[in-house]
Amino acid sequence: MNVPYEHHFTWVDRINPGGYALISESPKVDTLVIFVHGFLGDAEGTWLNFQEMIDSHHARYPRWAECDVFFFAYPSFFQEITDSAEDFLRFITTIYRTPPNWVFSIPKPSPGIPGTVLALDLPEHTYKNLICPVGTMCHNRLCSPLPS
């Protein structure tokens, strides 16, 4: 079965050193998903296999075709958490110019649940939705907070 719309990988080093994105070729993209890895992870390893699964599992999770997916990188415990948080906010506001209010009061994710949803919908922009799963290892499954 052919994938109707694929995602194409690109680094986003200019706005986030070490970060990268999988950009959908669908004309119906309306959602921005930003994955944030945990303190002992990294932007590639924490989401290992996920990069492949959003296209290979399109039949079961077609909603992903309408999402651009960013993988935010930060230097883990090499940097103060407040600095990392500020980097993250700058990153969001670069891509999503008018972020929703919740972005500035990010709730603590529930422990043990990978891909905790921290997001809402936001109309009137290229992206209508912003979703930020916060990371722990989820190698073998889609930790999708999106409707399938």
Added chain:
Amino acid sequence: MLAASVVESFLWLHLGTEIGAFPGTASRDIYQSYLRPFFRSLLSTDAKAREEMEMDRLYVAHSEISDAMRPMLGRFAFVLLEKAMRQEEIFSSEQAKFSRPERLKAVFQTFLILYSRLTSRRSVELFTYQVNFADAPTWRQNWNKPCTAKEVERADIEHSSISSSICAGYLNLWNYAVKLMMTEQNLRGNAELAADLFRLTDRLKEMGRWRINLKHLSSSERFDDVRVRIMEKLDEDAKDDLSRICVKEIRTSMDNAFSFWFSAAPTPVPQYA
């Protein structure tokens, strides 16, 4: 080393084009504009050798640089290198012959992300150079300088000694090998993908092997030196039972990951006690 890096990039382009992850037209344009002149430049400057090649009495007039790549590259890669140096069509040559290449696009991207992040690290560049290309006195001078765990930890984010970067490079290569292995293992259960996935990972492993060229004695010994020093330092720091268990886990993981990477190599990776 720079030439080997460019050849490696070309191999990724070749593989990605076969899979369809890179558009064929764009790949050929890039090849024509950037890589074709590069491969031409690898030819010997000896006029007689080049004439022999033009008369088809010599297959390729190798330069010192291209000849040095022979033991570093796998068979398919060296065949491609020679064809490229002869300015022959290369995208239809030495293909992996996947049965359903379109199914591999996404997984190829995953591997590309992992590998390009690995190779962007300063420590990996230094490790690759020092282990494979530095002459013996340079290697000894750099490697014999002691370094701390803190320096190794920060080697990729701030200026540090070459020996700490070599250790960090080794750890980054281990990290990559683990991820490569995990990705392959996670996808192995997919029956319709299995044969193609095996071909793909086999090719990727081969493409990256020049960074730890175990076919070359000095590279192999230097690789072993780095590994032994890291394990000794970990053993020294393991003061309690829990730490010793962790060190044992790390040792096992390193053995498994590097064995996986070198599993199809003509010279098997040494098993360290």
